[in-house]
Amino acid sequence: MKDNAITILCKSNSRAYDIVIQKNCFYNVIKYLSHFKKYIIICDSNLKRYYGETLLQLITAEKFTCDLISFPAGESNKNLNIFSYLHEQIALRLDRNSCIITLGGGVTGDMGGFVASTYMRGISFIQIPTSLLAMVDSSVGGKLGVNSSIGKNVVGVFNNPEKVLIDPSLLETLPEKYLIDGMAEVIKQAILSGEEYVSFLEKNSVEIFELNLSLLIKLISLSVQYKVNIVEQDERDAGIRKILNYGHTIGHALEETLGYSNISHGFAVALGMNAVNYLAMKCGILSKITFDRVQRLLREYKLPLFLSDLDLRGDSAKILHFLNNDKKNQNDQIVMILLQEIGEPIISDTQTKPQMKEAIEYVVKNRSIS
Ligand SMILES: NC(=O)c1ccc[n+]([C@@H]2O[C@H](COP(=O)([O-])OP(=O)(O)OC[C@H]3O[C@@H](n4cnc5c(N)ncnc54)[C@H](O)[C@@H]3O)[C@@H](O)[C@H]2O)c1
Ligand SMILES: [Zn+2]
Numbered sequence: 001m002k003d004n005a006i007t008i009l010c011k012s013n014s015r016a017y018d019i020v021i022q023k024n025c026f027y028n029v030i031k032y033l034s035h036f037k038k039y040i041i042i043c044d045s046n047l048k049r050y051y052g053e054t055l056l057q058l059i060t061a062e063k064f065t066c067d068l069i070s071f072p073a074g075e076s077n078k079n080l081n082i083f084s085y086l087h088e089q090i091a092l093r094l095d096r097n098s099c100i101i102t103l104g105g106g107v108t109g110d111m112g113g114f115v116a117s118t119y120m121r122g123i124s125f126i127q128i129p130t131s132l133l134a135m136v137d138s139s140v141g142g143k144l145g146v147n148s149s150i151g152k153n154v155v156g157v158f159n160n161p162e163k164v165l166i167d168p169s170l171l172e173t174l175p176e177k178y179l180i181d182g183m184a185e186v187i188k189q190a191i192l193s194g195e196e197y198v199s200f201l202e203k204n205s206v207e208i209f210e211l212n213l214s215l216l217i218k219l220i221s222l223s224v225q226y227k228v229n230i231v232e233q234d235e236r237d238a239g240i241r242k243i244l245n246y247g248h249t250i251g252h253a254l255e256e257t258l259g260y261s262n263i264s265h266g267f268a269v270a271l272g273m274n275a276v277n278y279l280a281m282k283c284g285i286l287s288k289i290t291f292d293r294v295q296r297l298l299r300e301y302k303l304p305l306f307l308s309d310l311d312l313r314g315d316s317a318k319i320l321h322f323l324n325n326d327k328k329n330q331n332d333q334i335v336m337i338l339l340q341e342i343g344e345p346i347i348s349d350t351q352t353k354p355q356m357k358e359a360i361e362y363v364v365k366n367r368s369i370s
Pocket of ligand 1: 044050073107108134139141143153170174
């Protein structure tokens with residue numbers, strides 16, 4: 001496969017936008033900046049150091065006006081205080097005909113896009129995602145926002161960027177733990193999408209960890225195309241988009257009960273997928289062969305199957321209690337995405353509490369299959 005640009009169009013009710021996936025497109029950013037005279041880069045403190053200053057130089061060298069605003073890196077800074085700070089900073093620099101460039105992982109994309117969408121009722125923005133998770137997941141689909149005292153991502157909007165520029169060569173500086181974390185979402189998308197993507201991941205793990213750029217371009221394209229297909233059918237998350245929650249209902253309960261600082265999102269999703277697959281297998285929906293296959297794939301990408309893989313202990317009763325009280329439940333039933341086969345998820349709300357308990361205990365206590 002060559003390193004040529006792949007452009008995926010995401011159609012939406014508000015605005016269709018291109019997602020460009022190409023090696024070194026970051027360094028050719030000027031090509032994509034024709035409409036606006038003023039730009040402002042929003043990035044976190046890490047990205048400022050790695051790529052922010054370079055981006056500023058690339059843009060100002062071409063006689064555009066450009067500025068950079070940064071905030072301290074980390075999920076804890078995706079909050080309303082930093083959101084206000086960013087608003088104040090852009091108010092000093094931009095007008096309605098300007099454009100924001102978000103440069104960073106999911107935290108920067110979600111918060112910077114939200115800032116752009118709310119400043120003077122919305123100005124344009126371009127997303128340059130730099131983490132694997134942001135490239136394959138958060139920069140696509142229009143969900144923007146910040147965390148608040150009420151919960152994660154509860155303050156936000158749906159809005160789309162002018163463009164998304166994905167340069168996989170930026171992953172060279174991403175710490176491996178975040179690469180592995182992003183792989184949990186990649187594996188989720190592959191399992192939901194079908195055989196082609198899963199076999200591709202099975203064959204190429206070594207080269208993917210070595211950051212083979214051609215393979216990364218293929219991986220990112222498969223993920224983006226899959227997510228685009230889903231969000232185009234259900235922009236507002238009212239129907240089929242729910243299948244993207246595969247592994248997330250139990251994953252979220254694990255994050256909440258163990259504490260967000262104790263388990264990463266990707267690890268929680270990996271455990272969540274293992275738990276729901278166990279549930280599906282026990283209910284006779286999923287074959288043991290596919291169950292084992294997904295476990296091997298998760299292991300191949302250094303993801304956990306059991307809490308003990310992370311030297312963590314959990315309280316199954318607490319997790320079950322959290323699941324039962326989750327506000328997203330419909331009519332008191334927990335909605336789960338279960339796998340029938342690779343590429344064949346179903347939305348189910350028929351599992352019983354004892355079945356749920358068994359699935360949770362499977363990952364929490366590493367209880368082997370009876
Ligand atoms: N909007 C959506 O649909 C959606 C979907 C999934 C997740 N999210 C959100 O995404 C966020 C998580 O994203 P994330 O994991 O990218 O977090 P992040 O933005 O905090 O990035 C992780 C870390 O990697 C660093 N980093 C990123 N790219 C780098 C690079 N190329 N080189 C060196 N360091 C780099 C960052 O500075 C940070 O320290 C969460 O807030 C989550 O809610 C949103
Ligand atoms: Zn997720």
